[in-house]
Each structure stands twice: as C-alpha cells, then as structure tokens.
Amino acid sequence: MQQIINFMIKNSYRLLFLLLLGISFSLVIKSHSYHRSEYVNSANAITGAYYEKVNEVNEYFSLKQKNKDLASENALLKQLLFNKKDTVLTSKTLFRNDLNNYNVVVSKVVKNSFNTRENYITINSGKNSGIEVDMGVVNDKGVVGIIEKTSPNYSTIQSVLNTKSKIHAKIKNSEHFGTLIWDGVNVGFAQLTEVPRLASFKPGDSIVTGANSEIFPENIPIGKIDKIYIDKKTNYYTINIRLFNDMTALGYVYVIENKRKKEKRQLEKATIAPK
Numbered sequence: 001m002q003q004i005i006n007f008m009i010k011n012s013y014r015l016l017f018l019l020l021l022g023i024s025f026s027l028v029i030k031s032h033s034y035h036r037s038e039y040v041n042s043a044n045a046i047t048g049a050y051y052e053k054v055n056e057v058n059e060y061f062s063l064k065q066k067n068k069d070l071a072s073e074n075a076l077l078k079q080l081l082f083n084k085k086d087t088v089l090t091s092k093t094l095f096r097n098d099l100n101n102y103n104v105v106v107s108k109v110v111k112n113s114f115n116t117r118e119n120y121i122t123i124n125s126g127k128n129s130g131i132e133v134d135m136g137v138v139n140d141k142g143v144v145g146i147i148e149k150t151s152p153n154y155s156t157i158q159s160v161l162n163t164k165s166k167i168h169a170k171i172k173n174s175e176h177f178g179t180l181i182w183d184g185v186n187v188g189f190a191q192l193t194e195v196p197r198l199a200s201f202k203p204g205d206s207i208v209t210g211a212n213s214e215i216f217p218e219n220i221p222i223g224k225i226d227k228i229y230i231d232k233k234t235n236y237y238t239i240n241i242r243l244f245n246d247m248t249a250l251g252y253v254y255v256i257e258n259k260r261k262k263e264k265r266q267l268e269k270a271t272i273a274p275k
Contacts, residue, residue, distance in 0.1 A: 128152050208220060
C-alpha cells in the first residue's frame with residue numbers, strides 16, 4: 001500500500017494531466033454530435049473485432065460437436081435416400097412399399113489399417129447401437145466395407161482393401177455386374193472381376209453397388225473405371241477401378257442395416273434346399 005501511495009505522489013502531475021485529459025475528451029464527446037458518433041463507431045469497431053475473434057475461437061473448439069451433429073444429420077438423410085426405390089432416380093417420391101427397409105447408424109473410425117493384404121477398420125459403435133455382422137458400411141464418398149465382428153461398443157469392418165473382400169457391384173446405368181475384389185497392390189484401386197464380354201463400357205464410367213447385394217442398397221458409389229483387361233483363363237473382363245474413397249483417411253462412417261436381408265436369405269435357402 002505504501003508503494004502505491006509513493007507512486008501516486010511521485011507521478012502526481014502525470015496522473016493529474018491524464019485525469020484532466022480524460023475529462024476534456026468526455027466533455028468534447030458529449031457536447032459535439034460528430035465527435036460522439038466517431039467515438040461510438042470506433043468503439044463498435046474495436047469491440048466487434050474482439051467479439052469476432054472470440055467467436056472464431058469458440059467455433060474452433062466446438063468443431064468436434066458440430067462434426068458429430070453433421071454426421072448424425074447425414075445419417076438421417078442417407079436413411080431416406082437408401083429407402084427410396086432407386087438411389088439414383090431423380091424423382092423425389094418415396095415409395096411406400098420400400099420405406100423403412102434400411103436403418104442407418106452413424107459411427108466414427110478409431111483405427112484403420114491399410115498397409116497389409118487383409119485390412120480391417122475399427123469403429124466406436126457395436127451391438128448396443130444395433131450393429132450386427134454383415135452390415136454394409138459407407139461414408140459420404142461411397143463403399144467402405146462390411147461389418148466383420150462386433151462387441152457391445154465396438155465393431156470391426158472388413159475393409160474394401162482386404163483380399164478376402166467380395167462385394168457385388170455393377171457398371172452404372174447397366175445391368176452388367178461382377179465381383180469387387182482387391183488384389184493387394186494399390187490402396188487407391190480395386191478390381192471388378194467376372195464382367196461378361198457382352199458388357200459395354202469405357203474408362204471413366206462409374207462402378208456402383210449392384211441390385212443383387214443384400215448388404216448394400218443399389219447404386220452406392222464405388223469408383224471409376226481406370227483400365228480394362230481380358231482374363232485369358234475365363235475370357236471375362238477384369239476392370240481396374242480408381243476408388244472414390246481415400247481409404248487411408250476415414251472419419252465418420254454410416255452402418256447400413258437391411259431389415260429384409262434375413263427374409264431374403266431364408267427364402268433363397270428354402271428354394272435351393274435339396275428335396
């Protein structure tokens with residue numbers, strides 16, 4: 001306290017000058033509308049810039065929650081999309097017979113391998129969220145893989161980048177289909193095998209999931225045709241596909257439940273059962 005008193009005594013003239021200067025500024029601002037408006041504008045500019053920076057900081061720290069909310073919203077939109085009769089139709093009509101065929105669960109990738117021949121992905125949702133084995137997994141760019149195993153709170157996905165992976169796929173705008181596999185060579189490419197020689201297509205055409213798939217809705221994007229080969233052993237085409245997905249950088253994903261899958265499997269099993 002004594003130091004403060006000494007400081008005020010030592011700088012009394014300076015402090016008095018600043019006090020009088022402040023009073024004079026106050027009187028000028030109050031008595032002249034022009035000066036008052038300029039002061040207000042300057043103050044607003046300073047406080048506006050300050051609050052803008054504060055808002056930017058708050059938005060940065062809230063990005064995690066915003067991303068989670070956005071992923072949940074996308075899940076609802078995808079559920080509506082998958083429940084349409086055809087996911088590439090331009091019509092916005094929802095067909096009553098196909099409503100509620102699919103459920104969509106949003107989840108986040110917590111582990112992702114892509115440098116072996118049999119790659120798996122771990123997500124932070126499991127049985128408690130309704131996820132089961134053999135459900136399809138996609139993201140905003142296309143197919144990611146198929147659920148391999150589940151625990152109460154986690155699931156593993158057999159990645160598209162797995163040499164054991166086999167997914168029914170077709171050439172977009174065509175009924176010619178094949179089997180999507182991965183040869184274990186390049187993480188940016190997969191292969192569509194067993195494509196009939198009668199099929200008509202060209203490099204740049206899109207590859208999507210097929211109608212025969214009971215795991216994925218039809219027409220989910222996979223990639224674009226890069227190169228075309230003829231398998232000399234089978235005389236079928238093998239197509240090299242550049243994947244839409246960057247499988248080395250996955251965030252939020254969507255797990256798809258086809259609620260009619262079991263019914264379809266049971267009927268097909270009964271149909272082909274030996275008499």
